[in-house]
Amino acid sequence: RQKIRDILDICKKTGCELRILPGVYQLINGDVSISNLRRVNIEDLLGREPVELLLNNVMAYVKDKVVMVTGGGGSIGSELCRQIAGYSPRQLIIFDVYENNAYDIQQELKKTHPELDLVVLIGSVRNTARINSVIAEHRPDIIYHAAAHKHVPLMEDSPNEAIKNNVMGTYKTAEAACRYGVKKFILISTDKAVRPTNIMGASKRICEMIIQSFNELSSTEFAAVRFGNVLGSNGSVIPLFKKQIEAGGPVEVTHPDIIRYFMTIPEAVSLVLQAGAYAKGGEIFILDMGAPVKILDLAENLIRLSGYVPYEEIEIKFIGLRPGEKLFEELLLNEEGKTKTANDRIFIGHPDPMDPLVILKKVRELGEEAKLERDIHEAVKAVVPEYTYKTQGEREAAAFCDGGDFY
Incomplete structure (x- = not known):
C-alpha cells in the first residue's frame, strides 16, 4: 500500500x-x-494495509446464533448484515426506522443469501414497547447496536434529538437486552466521544457509559467499538467532495489544517465483528488506524484523481470549522490506557471506574430533561464532565460576528 x-x-x-x-x-x-x-479510489492513497479479520473467531461465535442489527440499513449496519450473512447465523434480524434502507439491504441479501433466515423489521430504538417486543419475540443471542444520529452539525442544531435517539435509544435497547437474556451487545461508538466538543460526541460517550454500567449489573456481555471516520459512508466527506467536483467546484474544506483518522467500511465492520469475538464485557475496543489524514490533502488528491488541477480548474474554498468541530479527533483519553489483543491493530481502552447505578439514574434524568425541549447542554455536562461547548450567548456572538442571522 x-x-x-x-x-x-x-x-x-x-x-x-x-x-x-x-x-x-x-x-x-x-x-x-x-x-x-x-x-x-481515495482508499488507495491511505498508505496503509487494511486491517485483517480473523474469520475463524468470528464464524465460531456468529454461526447458528440469532443476530440482531439495529440501524441495519445504514452504512455500517448494512455492511454488518452482509458479512454476518456469510457466517451462517440461525437468523438475522434487521431493525431500522428508515424503511427504504431496510428494503434495499433486504432485497440484496435475498439475492446473495437465499438460504438465510432473514427478518426485517421497521421500528425505532426510542420506542420502549417496540424494542422490547422485538427482542422478547426473537430472543437474539447477539445485538450489534448501530442505530444512531451521527451528523455533528445537524445534532448541534437539534441537541435534544441526539439525546432522545442516541442516549435513550441505547439505554432502552440495552435494558431490553438484559431483560431477555441477550448474550452479547456490541455498541458502535466514535472517536468523537473522547473529550467531546459536540453533542453527538457527548451522546456517544454517554452511550459507552450506559453499556459499561449495564455490564456491571447483568450477565449480558456489553462492549463498545470506537473508530474514526468511515470512507464512503452516508454523508461522509468523500461522496460530498465527489459531488462538488462533478458540479465544477468549489470543493469546500472547513479548515486547511483539519485532520481525521479514516478507515474503510469493511475495516470498520471487521473491527466490530472481531470485537464481538474478543468481548468478555465492559471493554472499549479501539482500532490503530495509522497516521491521521489532512482533509485538504484528501480534497486535492480527489481533484487530481478526477483529472483536474486543484485551485486552477477546481477551486478549493475554506468555509470555517462547523459548530462543535475539532481540528483533530482522539481515539483514547490519556487516563484510559490501553492493552493489546490478539490482533495487533486492535486495542482495549480502560476508562475510569464508575458507579453503574448512579450513571443510569443520571441517564434517566437526562432523558426526561430532553423531552422538555429546553437547553440540554448543562445536563449533558453533568453526566460527561469533559464535554465542552459554547453557551447560548457565545453562539449568538459567533453568529453575529460571522454576519449571519442566529435566529
Whole structure:
C-alpha cells in the first residue's frame, strides 16, 4: 500500500485520469482481464494495509446464533448484515426506522443469501414497547447496536434529538437486552466521544457509559467499538467532495489544517465483528488506524484523481470549522490506557471506574430533561464532565460576528 501510494503521488501530477491494472499473475492465469482496470479510489492513497479479520473467531461465535442489527440499513449496519450473512447465523434480524434502507439491504441479501433466515423489521430504538417486543419475540443471542444520529452539525442544531435517539435509544435497547437474556451487545461508538466538543460526541460517550454500567449489573456481555471516520459512508466527506467536483467546484474544506483518522467500511465492520469475538464485557475496543489524514490533502488528491488541477480548474474554498468541530479527533483519553489483543491493530481502552447505578439514574434524568425541549447542554455536562461547548450567548456572538442571522 505504501508503494502504491508513493507511485500514485507521482502519477496524479500528470493530470491524466488514473486506473489500476490487476496483478500480472492474475492476467496470466486468466483470473482477470484488461477490462478489470479499475478507477483509482481515495482508499488507495491511505498508505496503509487494511486491517485483517480473523474469520475463524468470528464464524465460531456468529454461526447458528440469532443476530440482531439495529440501524441495519445504514452504512455500517448494512455492511454488518452482509458479512454476518456469510457466517451462517440461525437468523438475522434487521431493525431500522428508515424503511427504504431496510428494503434495499433486504432485497440484496435475498439475492446473495437465499438460504438465510432473514427478518426485517421497521421500528425505532426510542420506542420502549417496540424494542422490547422485538427482542422478547426473537430472543437474539447477539445485538450489534448501530442505530444512531451521527451528523455533528445537524445534532448541534437539534441537541435534544441526539439525546432522545442516541442516549435513550441505547439505554432502552440495552435494558431490553438484559431483560431477555441477550448474550452479547456490541455498541458502535466514535472517536468523537473522547473529550467531546459536540453533542453527538457527548451522546456517544454517554452511550459507552450506559453499556459499561449495564455490564456491571447483568450477565449480558456489553462492549463498545470506537473508530474514526468511515470512507464512503452516508454523508461522509468523500461522496460530498465527489459531488462538488462533478458540479465544477468549489470543493469546500472547513479548515486547511483539519485532520481525521479514516478507515474503510469493511475495516470498520471487521473491527466490530472481531470485537464481538474478543468481548468478555465492559471493554472499549479501539482500532490503530495509522497516521491521521489532512482533509485538504484528501480534497486535492480527489481533484487530481478526477483529472483536474486543484485551485486552477477546481477551486478549493475554506468555509470555517462547523459548530462543535475539532481540528483533530482522539481515539483514547490519556487516563484510559490501553492493552493489546490478539490482533495487533486492535486495542482495549480502560476508562475510569464508575458507579453503574448512579450513571443510569443520571441517564434517566437526562432523558426526561430532553423531552422538555429546553437547553440540554448543562445536563449533558453533568453526566460527561469533559464535554465542552459554547453557551447560548457565545453562539449568538459567533453568529453575529460571522454576519449571519442566529435566529
